[in-house]
Amino acid sequence: MSAQSNKESLIKIENMSLEYGESINSTLALKNISLEINKGEFICVLGPSGCGKSSLLKCIAxxxxxxxxRVLMQGKEVDGPDWHRGVVFQSPTLYPWMTVNENVEFGPKMxxxxxxxxxxxxxxxxDEVNLSGFGENYTFELSGGMKQRVAIARVLANYPQVVLMDEPFGALDALTRENMQNLIRNIWKENNTTIFFITHDVDEALLLANRVVVMSKQPGEIIKIFNVDFTNQIFEKGTKEVIYNEDYFEVKNEIMDIIHSQID
Ligand SMILES: Nc1ncnc2c1ncn2[C@@H]1O[C@H](COP(=O)(O)OP(=O)(O)OP(=O)(O)O)[C@@H](O)[C@H]1O
Structure with a gap:
């Protein structure tokens, strides 16, 4: 059964707006956002730079x-950070004075x-992030991709209800990025994790998500939500075949047109 047909609501965002600052110096970052995230979904968010993607993630977190x-998680209003909502940032936030093992153990120890x-x-x-054997290393001894894999393992070790990822692969080279995409897709599938993932990259969104949310320029509003299935097709067929199919180009072009229409 696909995640789409198994709709159990986890997070509900209701008519949410966000303004930073006050009066003439204020910035309206988000306007009237309503979105439901269901258990087991992989949602990717796209939109022009500065449209409020990170702000949306921070509100959910x-x-x-x-x-x-407001933001509700299983019917209860979110009123602060909580380990049920794990966050992975673009730059891995690890403790440099701890080994890889100690970093991953941190949450369960707490x-x-x-x-x-x-x-x-x-x-x-x-093991899930292919780092068995690196437990005794310090994080400064690792490459960027390895650090990000530690950060993902550290978040997953808390068994969060949802993993919120803010351009997690944005700083990685193309090959490492593709490996990381395969890794997170496999983790999502194997563990039935719920993932909310921000990216600038339309291909990344289409190759990972069940639903792609496209936002307007600032103040960020949701313009359109696309239900897609390429990530499941990848399990069956392999990445390249999916990228070169007609449906893929059709959706990709529509998303690109929307994003371009939002750039001045
Ligand atoms: N702490 C803050 N104080 C004031 N304004 C802020 C703050 N954080 C973000 N903003 C503003 O809110 C708007 C949305 O920012 P946000 O970082 O959420 O967008 P984004 O879509 O994630 O951007 P990018 O794609 O460039 O990472 C921008 O105009 C930004 O300058």
């Missing part, structure tokens, strides 16, 4: 409070889990 409207369980969780997720 609970880092920023909307000026109007939750006072038994030692054996912490070790089990750590080993499981380091």
């Amino acid at each position: 609970g880092y920023v409070k909307p000026t109007a409207g 939750r006072d889990l038994p030692k054996a369980e912490i070790k089990e969780i750590r080993d499981f997720f380091l």
Whole structure:
């Protein structure tokens, strides 16, 4: 069964607007956003630079409070950060004085889990991100892609209900980026994770998401939501065949047209 046919609501954004600052110096970043994120979905958000994508993610994470409207998670209003909503940023935020093992263990330790369980969780997720064998390394000894994989393992080790990713692969070279896309797609599929993922890259969105949300220029509003299935097709056929199919180009062109119409 695809994630689309299994609709159990996890996050509900209701008529949300966000204004930074006050009076003449204020910036309206988001306007009237309504969106439902269902369990097991992989949602990618696209839009022109400065349209409010990161602001939207921060509101869902609970880092920023909307000026109007609200964000609900399983019916309860989000009123601050919480490990149920794990966040992965473009630059991995790891503790440089800790080893890879210690970084991944951090969340489960904070939750006072038994030692054996912490070790089990750590080993499981380091294996998921193909970093078994690097546990004793310090993070400064790793490449950019490896650091980002540690950051993903560290978030997943908390078993969050949703993983919020803000251009997580934006700073990586093209090959590492493709590997990371394959990795996150596999993690999503294997663990039935819910992922909310911001990107500038239309191909990245189409190759990962079940739904692609396209936003307007600032103040960010949702212009259109595309239901797509290329990510599932990749499991069956392989990346290249999907990219070169007609449906793919049709959706890609429509999204590009919308984004271009929003750039002055
Ligand atoms: N803390 C803040 N204080 C004031 N204005 C802010 C703040 N954070 C963001 N903004 C403004 O809000 C608008 C949306 O910013 P945001 O970073 O959410 O957009 P974005 O779509 O993620 O941008 P990009 O694609 O360039 O990363 C921009 O005009 C930005 O300058």
